[in-house]
Amino acid sequence: MEIFSIISLKVSKIFSQYRLASMMLLTSTNIALSLINFSLCFSLLSGESFGAWIIVYSIYQWIISFDGGVGNQARNKYTIAEKNGDISLKKILIKEAFKKSGLSLLVIWITWLVISFFINWSQILSGSISIFLLEFMVVFGLLNVWSKLVNKFLFAINLGFVTIIVPVINNLIVTIGLTFLKLNLFSDLLTGHEVYYIASLYIVFSPMLNLLILYKFFNVYFCNIPKALKDELTYKDGAWFFFFQGFSGIILLALPAIVGFLGNTTLAGEAGILLRYYSLPLLILTVFLQYEWRNITLNSTKKITFELSVWNKRLSFSWVLMMFIFLSIFMLDDFILKLWLGDTVKLPLNWSFLFGLLFALIATKRFVTTILQAISSIKRPAVVSLLSLLVILVHLNMEDTNTELLLYSLIISILIEILILVLTMRYSRINHNKEGA
Template sequence: MKEHILKILNTLGVKSARTKNIVKHISISFFYKAGAVLANFLLVPLTINFLDTENYGVWLIISSFIAWFSFFDIGLGNGLRNKLTEAKTNGDLKLARGYISSAYYTIAGVSLFMFCVFVFLNYFIDWASVFNTSEAFNTDLNLLMLLVFGFFCIQLVVGLVTNIYLADQSHSIQVKIHFSTQVVSLFTIWILTETSHSSLLIFGAIFAALPVIILLALNLLAFSNKFKELKPSLSLWSKSHLKDIMGVGFDFFIIQIAGIVIFSTDNFIISKLFSPEEVVPYNIAFKYFSILTIVFSIVVAPYWSSFTEAYVKKEYEWIKVSVNNIMRVWLLIPIVVVIMLLLSDWFYNIWVGDKVLVPFMLSVSMAVFVMSFTFNNIFVFFINGTGKIKVQLIVSIFMAIINIPLSIFMAKSLNMGVKGVIIATILSYLPGLILMPLQYNKIINNRARGIWNK
């Protein structure tokens, strides 16, 4: 498949090795992502049938909690990605291995500490009250949250391998992992529906373990073959290496926390304001329109590390051409959004039948969000690649501060219901839509000064 893609690119006159590699991985990613999306869509009705609507709503909230936990990597993943790309670009493999070793063993220590703290706190938390569900589920929820958090702590460590692949310009690795996870998940839930009674505990434990197993296998494969010379070693842990990673990594950490507040609290807010059942139509609409987000991310995501490499080499013309090409691709988004809106009711009916009713205005709100999110990502991925993220940091903190109260105000006080939550997210996002393109233009035209260049 790779050889055919490269032949097509040569025929089209694409000469840049970096661009060829990006297009190759985008093409591969589309293949795997199509399979992952199909598996995910098939998974939803199976899961609803297995768990029922209330338990499925609770699982969606737990999934959001998992996303909240992700900030505990303290930004090391993205910091490692940038610094590792720089080290490899400069041909310093010893420094690269030092960065990897420092990141792995630091995250391992943080994860072990977090799990010990969570074991203690979990004893005192009434999860049934947190999720606004029946007290009868409390015992199972306490055990489930312990398992979910435990597996997540392991995932923080083994998940670092994806940043190593990304720094190596192997841009399709995350899509391949997602594809594997979704296909195995689909097969697993099908087996559960045939052999087991409905159980949120069994379902959650299996789904928390699956990505860990896949990532652990990838680590073993990577460090015994492709990245054998970069295998982490405790003796190479260095405070100076950690400081280098954390220099940009801590800002990424704060941005991650802000992103979690903005994007992963919606399910919890809806559950507390209304009920777990109301989380389901919100997520049905979100998953439907996220097809566009997924497709666009396949196009944009490979550019992060490539922008880092090009920026280090001062290849600004390549960056300008690449951003312009991405913007041309984005122009298709509004057109596809309108088509998806017109087909939304028909699609929901085919997908989940009459079990879930999704209001049309909720779909409209999701469509506007997708257009805003994808446009902003064009410039965010470049800025992330350069590591000049102070402006993004400030914007993200502002967005995080206003998002929750604005969501509650619009959903409850203005009586907008569930759609008010996503509208609040859109309004919170507006400053970034102005400032991120402005910073890109300043940096690429060498006019960035002060905070714009930090």
């Protein structure tokens, strides 16, 4: 019996590594397609039009970084329910997650419409893109967020590699569509409307693909859903997830829009190039951390293993490797950018260093915040993220400011956030160990 247990354990370990390897392979494919699509957009659109597209697409990316405030709660509770074999609770969690997320996203959309009414988008977009396209992308972004809840449940049952299939297929569709445009196959129909065609390629198919994945893996939970005896997912707890996603996302994904507000549309396009370039390692990091999430959630329920759930050697090695990757792409940035986009890219002095350092700090922060999210302790990351939001608000209201000063300020604020989170997490770990003693 002991031999069979050892064999079973090894087979399980190999299968687990195979899944992680498949996720990395799919992510690498996704990155390659993203780079191709970005270069095609760069070649198809002029300077101002490209900058305006980067602003609108960055806002779309910011929107889809939300989950309605209940996704992470649902994921953590579903992980425990899966372990305990509680089918009734799993049905309730799926129903509540999609219902409450939908209501939250409706409120977000109404709030966006109110705020957007007071923003001079025509000035920020330099008239290159209509406000209608922006609103169109926001609506589809919220629909994408709602449908992407399926990813939370897939990671909870250790099927995270499936979640990468949708963006890969979507990027493949975008690549084919942009190639047709590059070959002038639709020149008679799309002249002057290329950006609308590009936007449709990026945003329309993802929600449909996500809903197909939902039906494929979870359709058995759609029938005979028991009535919940209590609110398994609460807006009160979910609000901290929502605020954290919003505060963090506005730095990472809406930065070109902020640069466009401070400078001009063409400058926003240049910021978007570096944002896309330095965010590539984050895609790989996200895959690894999402894969680790389930183990962290399960381990955190055991006091004797809480030390392991907070930080371990694998996380340490991954952080060092990630910092090496950032250093490498910074050292090779001139070569890679010319190979990627050609000799037409002339970026401002020091921007590459500042963006590289900013994203290295964002990656470090993501290590810490993922652990806190996995143990449903998101309040502190949400609160400290206010520092960076305040930095942005101060700069937007300054008469004399520039992109370099904004980047320096964000670097300092995120470094302070990391220090606060690490110190408070260590304090919590000490207290937890004392309680278990």
